[in-house]
Amino acid sequence: MTENKALLKPSRPVGIIGYGAYVPRYRLPANEVARIWVGGRVSGLPIKEKAVPGLDEDVVTMSLEAVRNALKRARIDPAEIRAVWIGSESHPYAVKPTSTIVAEAIGATPHIQAADMEFACKAGTEAMVMAMGLVGSGMARYAVAAGLDTAQGKPGDALEYTAAAGGAAFVIGPAEESLATLNAAYSYVTDTPDFWRREYQHYPEHGNRFTGEPAYFKHSTAAGKIMLEELGTKPSDYTWAIFHQPNAKFPQRVASLLGFTPEQIKPGLLSPVIGNTYAGAAIIGLTATLDVAKPGDRILMVSFGSGAGSDAFDITVTDKLLERRDKALKTQDYIARRTEIDYAMYARMRGKIAMK
Amino acid sequence: MEIPRHWRLRQQRYGLIGELCPHCDTKIFPPRDICPACGHEAKTSFAFSGRGEVFSFTTIYEAPTGFEETAPYTVALVKLEEGPMVTAQLTDLGDDKPEIGMPVEMITRRLHSDGDERGMLIYGYKFRPSMKAV
Amino acid sequence: MTEIIIAGIGQTSVGEHWNISLRSLALQAIQIAIQDSGGLKPQALYVGNMLAANISRQAHLGALLADFAGLTGIEAETVEAGGASGGAALRQGYLAIASGLVDVVLVVGAEKFTDVIGPDLEVALATTIDADYESIHGMTLTTQAALLAQRYMHENHIPVDGLAGFPLTAHANGAGNKNAMYRKAITLDDYLKADTVSDPLNLYDVAPNADGAAALMLTRRELLPKDFPHPIVRLAASTIASDTLSLAERNDLLWFAAAQASVEQAFQKASITREQVDLFEYYDAFSIFAAMSLEAAGFGPRGQGWKLAGDGSIARSGQLPCATQGGLKARGNPGGATGIYQAVEAVDQLRGQAGVNQIYGARTALIQCLGGPGSIAVTHILESIE
Known part of the structure; x- marks a missing residue:
């Protein structure tokens, strides 16, 4: 078997025309989960707090806000969009696309591709690679790719501390209109049973102790390493880096394994204050990084989704970022909007109280 | 279940799409095809900015069937920047107290589910306190 | 023009009648009214009802009630105008007699709200507001009233107990009405708590x-029985006007334009002035409605109607007695029957048979019921003659 590690490069250069983030208002502190399930033992909590969606929010409404923010920066006619792809593991319908609702609401229908992606936490970056392909082939001028989740962990499970809500959206288009060019992508995927949720089940399961080494670390480091090798770049060539962030520790460890410094991942490291936003986790790190980046900055982003796989992206910021950055709310604006809730309110808001 | 009723209103509900009177420039919401100001036909579609302020509000504790899930909730009359008054819920108030004159912005949220958990989800405009950049 | 007389009145007590059906309730009021009229025979039946189709799964009340009352064969239909259904049915009766085509009309208002409670009743009531632009947002009739009150109190700088006089007056009067749902006076302290x-x-x-x-028998004066046993009360005016269904589309939120229009037309029609009104049965489904109705009828300046409740003006001994048998607040609000109760109570006052609640020397009564927050306003003026 030959190995084909060639990077995914579009035949015409593409980039990010507009980007937008969304984080809901409510926060559940991790020590509140600890109070309920482990007698308040707070040593080794994975994050400080996580973002919780309001009673009237779901992946449709959150995607819509992130996409609208991306469009405010892109400043294009929504009718020119030819695809709306939304990655999530918590689409509100099992059958009926989130993407059609979002596309209709932004005025992009009917001449579009629309579909929902699912690949655990990397469904959003998978949508981005598809958008790169559609635009990069010349088939379309603009495509929207988004990744958002309202993830749930089983009550009392380790995941309950971190499973959060939020995400980001991007308008992908020709490089010459971009605020950041998408130079290349590379995906590393295997069949790894680290984490899953069966149909009709509310909560996911972990496979053995696969979460770390054989799943997250293996795929993230492989994708990152191959990307650097194939490009002939080294960590110091990048101003910033973003890794999937299921908790505070994993992305910091993978950064150091690949040779990136804490400073490089700092703006994108949001899991301590918003939790693991699943399909939105890596890409909301990217929006937060774009919020502070300068023209010429180079960014490496590596997502990870259980099951398992990682998508790596090589990105360069252009000078168009400066004129568009302030056209919409920034990631930190949403993070600053914060109302703390207790576990009882969280249980109500997330439908954990049996009503029938 | 009332699928057609909600479906035919989807665009105005998702994005606060009203009408503009080509004769006297009045902005109209909800769409009514005849301009309430000058009486002429007004069918030009117009997307409202979604910015406005609270003209009046109240919190509902005894919700009608189909809305219990989110009760108590706040309903307001919102005076849009472009003129019309709109009835909608205020959401994402957190610990903020609603007040008359509060600047608000339109967002799209779940209004409710048409029927039980098997029914269609109805999305539409609500308003929240205007967010500011930090 | 011919004089239209309210020849007979009938009412049941207002309350939670779990053991009585809509048809039986209506029949009780009909029998009393027919008997009270000296046995006149109705040729047409107009039913005022708001929500039977929804709550009782029963539409087509004209045929049902005509049959149940042993009147099969006569003209019969339902009139619906939200909370103003009773007043609107009376208006149909007035038109029928005034047209000369019908000699004797039976108007009955009947409502059976308590077969459903809580969220199911709220959602049924909310069918009378704008489905696409109000109730879809979780709005109810009470929400509309609260939105009005919030803005009214804000613009007019009204203290928190500013509207208290309305329920206080209603309950004081309800105490003397044997058909009232609440027959107990309340204190300001009760209100505040x-x-x-x-x-x-x-x-x-x-x-x-x-x-x-509640039921009314209408006829022309010349058709009254020779031995008609009551002082004669005539319908001096019957008017109806409309405003926007949804609150948001009002040009002037804090003004009941339909209420004003219908009252002005009624005064004109009856050739009376505001000062001649001896009592006013307003539509106090919500205390804010009472305040705004007083203003719309011209009894107080805009934004000041609430003061009439605080200073005793609307008490039985005041300048303008209102809700003299408890109003909607203490008598209770039986939807499409409410407008008919108002007429029955006014006739009692004008005949001098209102018992402890009698307004002495009352000759002219103004009654008004509203559909929603004045989306429909029906106004009648009743006068005793001789």
């Missing part, structure tokens, strides 16, 4: 939805 229903409205600002039926 009441739970909020929808801010700023509390429990006492909202009339209770109840069951009840």
